[in-house]
Amino acid sequence: MSLGPEYLHYPWRRHGYDHDRYAWSMLGDRRTIRWPGDKPLAVWINVSLQFYPLNQRGVPFKVPNGMTMPYPDLRHYSLRDYGNRVGIYRLLAAFEQRGVRPTWAINAQLAERTPYLLERLRAYGGEFLCHGWNMDHLHYGGQDRDEEAAVVRRSVETLRELTGQRIRGWLSPAKHQSWNTPELLAENGIEYCGDWINDDMPYAFATERGELTMMPLSTEIEDQFVMCQNLHSEDSWVNQVTDAFDFLLEEGRAQGGRLLALNLHPWLVGQPHRIGCLEAVLDHIAAHAEVWQAPAGEILDAYRAQAGDND
Amino acid sequence: MQAEMKERLGAYDYWPYEDRPKITWPNGARVAFWVAPNIEYYELDPPTNPQRKPWPTPHPSVPGYSIRDYGNRVGHERQMALLDKYGIRGSVSLSVALCEHHPEIITMCRERDWEFFSHGIYNTRYTYGLSEAQEREMIRDGIETIHRHTGQKCAGYLAPALSHSEHTLDLFAEVGQELFGEEGGIYTCDLFHDDQPTPIHLRSGRRFISMPYSLEMNDTIVYAVNKVEPRHYLTMLKRHFDRLYAEGAESGTVMCIPTHNYQVSCPHRIKAFEEALEYITGHSDVWVATGREIAQHYLAHHYDDALRDIEAKAATAGRS
Numbered sequence: 237m238s239l240g241p242e243y244l245h246y247p248w249r250r251h252g253y254d255h256d257r258y259a260w261s262m263l264g265d266r267r268t269i270r271w272p273g274d275k276p277l278a279v280w281i282n283v284s285l286q287f288y289p290l291n292q293r294g295v296p297f298k299v300p301n302g303m304t305m306p307y308p309d310l311r312h313y314s315l316r317d318y319g320n321r322v323g324i325y326r327l328l329a330a331f332e333q334r335g336v337r338p339t340w341a342i343n344a345q346l347a348e349r350t351p352y353l354l355e356r357l358r359a360y361g362g363e364f365l366c367h368g369w370n371m372d373h374l375h376y377g378g379q380d381r382d383e384e385a386a387v388v389r390r391s392v393e394t395l396r397e398l399t400g401q402r403i404r405g406w407l408s409p410a411k412h413q414s415w416n417t418p419e420l421l422a423e424n425g426i427e428y429c430g431d432w433i434n435d436d437m438p439y440a441f442a443t444e445r446g447e448l449t450m451m452p453l454s455t456e457i458e459d460q461f462v463m464c465q466n467l468h469s470e471d472s473w474v475n476q477v478t479d480a481f482d483f484l485l486e487e488g489r490a491q492g493g494r495l496l497a498l499n500l501h502p503w504l505v506g507q508p509h510r511i512g513c514l515e516a517v518l519d520h521i522a523a524h525a526e527v528w529q530a531p532a533g534e535i536l537d538a539y540r541a542q543a544g545d546n547d
Numbered sequence: 548m549q550a551e552m553k554e555r556l557g558a559y560d561y562w563p564y565e566d567r568p569k570i571t572w573p574n575g576a577r578v579a580f581w582v583a584p585n586i587e588y589y590e591l592d593p594p595t596n597p598q599r600k601p602w603p604t605p606h607p608s609v610p611g612y613s614i615r616d617y618g619n620r621v622g623h624e625r626q627m628a629l630l631d632k633y634g635i636r637g638s639v640s641l642s643v644a645l646c647e648h649h650p651e652i653i654t655m656c657r658e659r660d661w662e663f664f665s666h667g668i669y670n671t672r673y674t675y676g677l678s679e680a681q682e683r684e685m686i687r688d689g690i691e692t693i694h695r696h697t698g699q700k701c702a703g704y705l706a707p708a709l710s711h712s713e714h715t716l717d718l719f720a721e722v723g724q725e726l727f728g729e730e731g732g733i734y735t736c737d738l739f740h741d742d743q744p745t746p747i748h749l750r751s752g753r754r755f756i757s758m759p760y761s762l763e764m765n766d767t768i769v770y771a772v773n774k775v776e777p778r779h780y781l782t783m784l785k786r787h788f789d790r791l792y793a794e795g796a797e798s799g800t801v802m803c804i805p806t807h808n809y810q811v812s813c814p815h816r817i818k819a820f821e822e823a824l825e826y827i828t829g830h831s832d833v834w835v836a837t838g839r840e841i842a843q844h845y846l847a848h849h850y851d852d853a854l855r856d857i858e859a860k861a862a863t864a865g866r867s
Binding site: 238239496 | 588590591592594596597603604605606607608609610613614616617619620621623624625644647648649650651652668669672676677678681684685688770774776777778813814815816817818
């Protein structure tokens with residue numbers, strides 16, 4: 237038994253991509269972007285605030301870092317909740333000491349359930365972006381469009397109402413999308429998204445409901461990927477983030493603006509034995525004057541003001 | 548599924564790594580060193596294959612697709628700059644559809660006289676389930692596409708996503724010979740049984756070798772499968788080189804670093820790779836070459852001695 241002839245047909249074998257979402261270009265060939273103050277490197281410090289439901293459905297897959305034990309998985313439920321009760325306050329203290337301007341990527345359901353936390357984040361300042369409803373509401377190919385549309389709308393509207401902010405950005409749980417997600421984001425007034433991790437700069441992303449800007453939120457250097465998926469040590473994570481920072485700063489000096497997007501999880505890096513490592517990373521960043529550390533929306537605006545038809 | 552599976556591969560004989568005929572590389576080098584950048588294209592919505600899922604989650608599997616795209620959009624130019632700096636010409640393991648999707652990358656590699664060898668059409672189209680005629684068609688497409696876009700006579704093969712059939716090596720050698728005579732289809736990267744080139748048995752009896760390509764040093768295996776820390780990868784590369792360099796004083800060895808632009812060129816990993824290249828190319832007695840150059844040298848100078856030695860030892864050495 238062999239495969240049908242269609243297995244050797246390649247309908248998208250053409251110049252560019254096998255989709256129409258964005259244009260093909262290489263980073264080194266694009267127009268030079270300079271960040272405000274003529275800085276070569278923008279740093280987006282993104283804090284993912286997440287709710288992992290105890291009654292996880294796992295549709296269409298179990299979200300990484302979610303429940304793994306038979307119900308009720310008190311172990312993972314409470315360990316993730318630790319981030320919202322304890323870990324985040326260590327991050328806030330570290331941020332306050334260093335004047336960090338964070339971006340809060342929050343599950344809308346968490347924002348609704350923990351008004352104290354939300355008020356504390358608002359009081360600190362920083363931009364909120366919508367991180368979907370919760371970590372068990374994944375967006376995926378084959379999902380009913382109306383069902384997904386309702387989740388996106390409810391998430392964005394809830395967060396707008398609770399924060400009073402415009403809510404311009406979106407980060408899908410597990411960075412997973414359906415074929416419709418970009419259109420649904422655009423329909424709901426979302427301007428940028430962090431899901432596609434294919435660049436070290438923002439770029440234009442097409443939808444049938446208007447354009448988004450993709451702001452790649454690096455997975456490779458995020459705390460959970462390095463320490464939970466790859467099981468590297470805390471010290472190695474510091475090395476990896478600071479090595480990435482040093483390299484992008486140097487490339488930015490030589491070639492034009494670069495974006496370092498650092499995603500953090502308070503349930504992980506907010507632990508007592510890890511928070512010092514985050515502080516070391518923040519100190520490394522703060523020690524460099526050629527860096528523009530800003531919320532994602534400001535980075536988006538600076539990019540758009542210069543990009544033109546860059547993509 | 549195969550109707551009947553073989554117990555033994557039978558592509559090569561048992562040939563112990565001692566008392567082999569001496570391999571001499573050009574200028575008396577101890578190690579033939581080559582870098583094989585895999586320049587791949589993974590499809591966003593590939594067809595299903597009954598034996599292997601292209602993506603772990605429902606399409607579009609954005610995390611996996613987009614990091615591989617990072618390799619082409621961002622990583623390639625970084626790695627190319629490093630190879631330029633250390634005087635290394637890449638031997639590209641190419642998803643040949645990249646010639647159509649991203650010809651700008653092909654042009655840059657051509658300008659540097661890099662080698663291209665076939666790594667299938669897409670890394671999301673597997674050999675599994677193809678009839679022999681279909682696999683032959685896919686292999687021919689790969690070789691012809693490389694020739695059309697680069698003028699090169701494809702010498703090597705690494706099956707797409709390391710998906711094989713029992714006929715893969717035979718078919719590649721046959722199609723290569725059919726199209727380009729003795730210059731086409733002379734080595735495979737699909738076997739990991741040795742640190743030196745070795746002759747391969749083919750049903751055609753053609754002169755054909757296995758080229759050491761090393762999964763152990765492959766950055767995707769190191770980083771994504773074995774989850775090694777970047778700075779430890781540097782340690783591994785140095786140790787691997789040091790031992791092959793020492794052994795190469797007796798008889799020439801081969802070291803390959805297979806890379807992927809979405810792994811080794813990431814900002815947190817590229818320094819480790821650069822230090823490894825600096826270390827290796829900083830030694831005298833290293834022949835920095837391409838896969839084709841190593842294969843041609845071996846076929847011209849050592850293949851016949853190897854065959855005779857294998858033959859002479861066959862009665863006592865055993866089979867594998």
